[in-house]
Amino acid sequence: MKVGQANDIAVFVQFNQLVAEASDEQSILRLLLDTVDAFIPHVDMAIVYLYDENQKVLRLGAGTGVSVQSLRQLAFKPGESLTGKVFLSKKPYLCLGKHDVKRKMANISPENWKWFREGTYKLDVTSSINVPFLSNGRCLGTFTLNRYSSSIPFHKKDVAIALGLAHQAALAIENVRLHQALAYSDAKETLAQSLHDGGLEHVLTRLEQLVHTPCTIEASVKEDEAIPIIRKRKRLGYLRPRQPLATLSVVDRNILEFAALMLASELEKQYDDYEQGLHRRNCAFQDLLNGDYRSVESLSRAPIYCFVLAGGVSDNIALTRQIETTVQAYFPNGHFSVYEGRYVVLASSCAYIDQLATYLQRHYHLVVGLSRPRMIADVASSYREAVLAAEMKSDAPLVRYQTLGCRRLWPSLDEQTKRDFVIDYLQPLLDLEPDYIATLAALIENGRGARQQTAKQLHIHVNTLYQRVKRIEQVLDISFQNERQWLQLMIAYELYVDGHTETP
Known part of the structure; x- marks a missing residue:
């Protein structure tokens, strides 16, 4: 046996061992993408598409050498493009030139073509291997290898290697999914028993043990932070894990979704009871206002x-x-x-x-x-x-x-009366630069005699403050030392502030 062959066998055995030990799909796919270079040279793009049983389309599972963000928008129907053809036929495809690639992709939808071109950086693929992701005769998706940096096409032996790697990865994914299904089934039974034995709090305690993070029921959160709790199209709240939702495993997310579904009926009963109690208290407050x-x-x-x-x-x-x-x-x-x-x-x-x-x-x-x-x-x-x-x-x-001081009186005054008062006692000042109304605001806040403190607050010299005060007195034809005039000015300012959302 040649040294190179021995090394290939060792790598393949190690790959089989690692994917068998992996606990989630993404780890398996990452191992597959990281290993393929050891067997097949000059792989510029490696892409795995997995079949979505609910949507009946193939979506990106993982990829290297591509824009993952763009390829996540792809949704291939069975039979569509190279990916869909391989999935439907369960047979590998080897494309030896870019014209061969384009011919086999001819029935791709315009939307998918747009995202595929963006995802592959608009590079022309010169050779491509596409093999099914088979496990016990069931196709879970496809595995694609693309080459654009070399004019040398992939070889038939490369197809055989890709098939072998994909098969081992598919078997591992099937095992992970089976394990997840069993864990999900056990979790459902556990949560249902918890609800029966101890109600909502017991469920949340058990849920924390199952998903390894505390969970709370919230009335309002950001949509991507929690699982909505819905009953008869009515949103009753959210089930929120402390750990970010995006970092949870598929099994944990499924468990949370089941818990939210199960909690919905219990929450509906509690909210119905609460709503009735609140209605009684609302009526009691009305009676209270009437003297009862x-x-x-x-x-x-x-x-x-x-x-x-x-x-x-x-x-x-x-x-x-x-x-x-x-x-x-x-x-x-x-x-x-x-x-x-x-x-x-x-x-x-x-x-x-x-x-x-x-x-x-x-x-x-x-x-x-x-x-x-x-x-x-x-x-x-x-x-x-x-x-x-x-x-x-x-x-x-x-x-x-x-x-509130004099502001208590504002609701008893009509808007026109308030506007007229501001015009009569403050308008000339409002016609000046904004610095002057800001100066008046600071003087009212600190006290008209606190000139040093006011100047410091306004970041001006105290002499500048005296000049502004003199200018304000001049345009309003008043004296700050006249108590009646100062009171009227403060009231006019308070009315002005009350009528504006932005204060000086």
Whole structure:
């Protein structure tokens, strides 16, 4: 036996051993692509297409020397192009020249041709081997070797080698799929028993053990981060693994999809019960506004706070439930309801309101409006205060009614009256360069006497600030030392800010 032949046998034996030990399809395909160069010289492109049983098309499994991103767009029907012909016939094809290649690819669809040309960098293939991926007589896909850098075509013995390698890889893939099917079947049985024994939490605990990453049920996430939980075309939430979805194995993804399907019926029951309970609480809050306090007797002995979560109530009952769960974590004894398109909470304390508001803004883009403490008999007034605070234009997560000052009065003024006030007391200043209204804003924020602090905030010299103040007083025909005029100017500025989304 020649040395070269002995080396080939050793490599082939090692290849067989490695693919037999591989635990997933991609590892097998990578071994195949990495090994082919040891047997067949001058392979410029190596491509594996696998048959998609659901879509009934051949799609890219793996490739080297090509644009994988472009080739992933391919979807060959059985019988289409070289790939489809090999799959359908289960026989190898050897193309000895570029005209032979083009002839056998003649029935490729325009869409597939576009992506094939992009995926092969628009290079003309001069010779090609295409062999079936056979396992126990079943074709799993095809294995393609292309050459364009050499005018020497592939040889028949190269076809035999490609067939041998493809056959061993196909057998290994068939074994992996069988193992995955058994694991999936066992996982389904385990999860079903978990749901029967302990409900959702038990399922999530068991699921973590099966897919080796914690999983949670979320109301809203990015589509590519989780498996949707759907029942009767209604989205009930998402099953989200902590590990990125794209990094999970096929088996783990299948297990997650089964779990999502199984959880859907249980979640539907829970959400139906929750929706009915929420409806009762909504009605109770309406009764409360009308003077019936029986539903909140625990809150009737001391002053209570009302806070409104503004930003839009979602039709997604799962999201509403998740928001209530968040509120209950901070205010376990709070009364949560939905009224007039707003989330409403009544609580005997506001000790953790800042932390809650920050969390709600970060995760749900909600703004919290907080009322003054009042007895339950004045809950209607508390609700109005909380609504007014929540709907004030503010970037802050929490707006307290007590800190609104004269802005409490704005809702009682019509828009024309507010515009006229701004025009009468502020318009000449608005006609100047933006630096002047920014200077006024800083003076109101810091106090008109805090000239050093204001100059530092504006990054200007204090003398420049004095010149700007003098210019503002001149164009408005006022004095900052006149208390009445300064008050009117501050009110005009607050009205101006309230009417504009961008403040100076």
